[in-house]
Amino acid sequence: VCTVYVHVDTVTVRKGDVVAQGQQIATSGNTGTGGNAHLHFAVDNCAWQSLPSSFVEAGVPLSSRMVTSANPTSSPPPLVVNPVDVGQVVAVAIDPAYAGGASVSRMSLRVDFDDGVLDYISASSNPNGGGFGFLRWNDIAPGETMYVSFVTTDPGSGSALTATVVVYTDPDGAGPLPEIEVTSGADGVSWEITAPPEPEHLVGTVYHDLDGDGLRDITDPPLAGVTVEAWYDDGDGQFEPNVDDYLSTSVTTDEFGQYDLEVPPGLPFWVVPGGDEIDGALATNGTATLDTGDALTLGYAWPSVQIIAVAEDRPDGAALILPGPYPVTVTFNYTVRNTGETALRDLIVSDDVGTPLDTGDDAVVCSLAGPLPAGAETTCSLTRSVDGPGVSIAQVTATPTGWAPDATGPAVGDSDAAEIQRLADGTNPDLRADVCGSDIVLVLDESGSVNRWRTTFTQAARNFIAGVVDTGTRVAVVEFSTTATLVVPYTEVTSGGLGTISTVFDPYLDTGYYPNGFTNWKGALEVVRDEMTSPSTVFFVTDGNPNILDSAWVSETSATEGAAAVADNLKAQGVHMFAVAVGRSPDIEFVEAISGPDRYPGADFGSADYAASIRIDLLDEMMTDYGSQVCTP
Incomplete structure (x- = not known):
């Protein structure tokens, strides 16, 4: 009634x-x-x-x-x-x-x-x-x-x-x-x-506004099956559904996105698309349009947003390995990307600081009024104290917005986790997914036993370095015999006449590498630990068991135990150890002590701990393989 x-x-x-x-x-x-x-x-x-x-x-x-x-x-x-x-x-x-x-x-x-x-x-x-x-x-x-x-x-x-x-x-x-x-x-x-008056027709097109600009471009496709409603306006020019304004009729768009609403003549009507076909979309022309008798073109774009949360400089999805002691100060970094078709405004980034059941301590990391255009990104960070290993969940919310004043859509959001781990003592972390382009330390045995194989060792080093050339990877070189020295600090590997292969690495391998002295594994690993900043991986190449501990001649067992303790320090910081043992001298149990139990080939390269061969002449082929796998696994 x-x-x-x-x-x-x-x-x-x-x-x-x-x-x-x-x-x-x-x-x-x-x-x-x-x-x-x-x-x-x-x-x-x-x-x-x-x-x-x-x-x-x-x-x-x-x-x-x-x-x-x-x-x-x-x-x-x-x-x-x-x-x-x-x-x-x-x-x-x-x-x-x-x-x-x-x-x-x-x-x-x-x-x-x-x-x-x-x-x-x-x-x-x-x-x-x-x-x-x-x-x-x-x-x-x-x-x-x-x-x-x-x-x-x-x-x-x-x-x-x-x-x-x-x-x-x-x-x-x-x-x-x-x-x-x-x-x-x-x-x-x-x-x-007399005959009834002729009805009026409100016609128009609904389309997918791919760039969210409120204008139909030639590449914007039609939207078929969209419900379009005509709401009678009470004359105040305000869209107030079921309050002062009432639904008169509705149709669905055809395959060309077109609609034809038949309404009584001489009355004002709001044209309002709706339905599942445009669920979650932004009306880039506005949510409701007061029809003036002209054909309307109504665009819809789909918004979305992505957040990437990491601890310190870890890649997305990779945990930060912290040995402790705790609490420790950590900087969490957040990247927010507009992955949708519309601009975004009122962006808010928050973090549950590792306590998902306690929302009272959630931290608001940053707010951005916007608009953040489609395809753009922004970053912010939060430095806080961490009491122990765990996972923090970051969230972002944003409001889609178009060029029309009332063109806003339902809020969009995303979440991501940043993890901090403390590995069990001695556990060797897997090779990082972003090892290509990271910092790598090449540790070369320069003890006297290598002297007759000097050319093989230097060629093996060249082959490994060539495997990561022009990838953004930085390589440092540490040599060891009775003592250990950082001979090449972190240097990006580049090719060409002025590249670092010809200007830095080749000169060292040609004139700076002269094997002599004893074998000090611990000293080499201490240089990595104390003088190098956050390497992703250490490639440790040797032809014999250690016999020097803190400048003293000791048993191979004692020397290995000292080196293993330093290696464990590096592993606890997230450094992947990969040992390469060649010749008949190295004992595999000593090699496993500084790396781990998984041998390559056999284990996957990314999770392997060491490789070994009694044939020193194969070292250059082995290192060619490892260098290529770093960037082309």
Whole structure:
């Protein structure tokens, strides 16, 4: 039911106003059978809205008043409208679905077309039948509405205003109503039913706005199957669905993204796309558009955002290895990327600081008003104390925004974890995923036993270094015999005439590498630990067991134990140890003590701890393999 006119309540509406289906705007009284019995009118499908009469000027209110009747008898007097202005048009409808009780369900309406006077409406259980134009209430089929409109005439001073009535039915629900024009003639009152006015068409296109700029480019495809609704506007120019504005009709876009909404003429409507097809998208032209009769082109873009959280300089997904003691200060770095099709604003990055069940200590890392364009990124960081190994979850939220003032969409977000680990003592971390482009230390045995194989060792070093050339990888070289020395600090490996291979590494290998002395593993690893900053990997090349510990000649077992302790320090900091043992002298148990138990080949290179061969002449081939695997696994 669209409108209810009841009892002595007055309901005033203006031309074009809408009352929502099911909205209660008045309360009904007792129809009764006495001298003050009155009618209860209802309007179905907003019939009066579709009845623009020539008698009604813009701004003139359409009103309902109490309609009185005599006792229901076989010959009742005419009903009167008390009072309605002369020339005032009122449109109502009797709804067969109106639930008012058993007596109302048997209500009958009799219309005398001879004199144009509505002369009988009753709640009688057995109303007087016969006569031209007699209709029983229950003769109206379900879903069918019988429409009534009437205009008042002036019967003269001091007389009641008598309603002249035209009645017809709309069994197919075809609406809108024909325009009914009732005029006065020489013989009293006559009427004429004319064709309904032509509806208006609101047309347009819905498309995928790939760059979110609110303009349809030639590469922007149409969006088919999108629901497009027409909402009647109450004239205030504000889209207030189900408050002041009401849904009139809806369609879905075709394969070309086009829609055609058929609406009553002369009224303002909001055009609002919706449905699952554009769920989560941003309306780059605005969420609702007041149609002005021009074809509308409505774009939708899909927003998204990504956050990458890392501890210190670790790559995404790689843990920071911290041996302790704890607490320790760590800097967490966050990269926020706009991976969607729209700009983003009001970006907020937060971190749960490793306590996901306690939101009270969450840290807001940074806020960005924006807009952050599609494809752009920004960074921020948080330095805080860490009490021990664990995982911190970072989150970002953002509001998609377009070029139109009200073009905003639902918030988008993402999360990522940054992990801190403390490995068990002696555990060798796997080769880092970002080893190519990282800092690597090459440790070369320069003890006297290598002297006859000097060319093989230097060629092996060249082959390894050549495997990472021009990849952004930096290599440092430490040599050891009785003592150990950093001979080449971290240097990016580059090719060409002025590249570091020819200007740094080759000169050292040609003239600076002269094997002699004893074998000091511990001293070599101490140089790496104490003088080198955050290497990802140590490649440790030797042809024999250690025999020097802190400048003293000791047993090979004691010397190995000292070296293994330093190696464990490096592993605990996340450094991957890879030992390369050649010749018959090295004991595998000593090699495993400074690296780990997994031998290559056999174990995957990324998780292997060492390689060994009794043939020193194969060292250059072995190192060629390892250098190539660093950047092309």
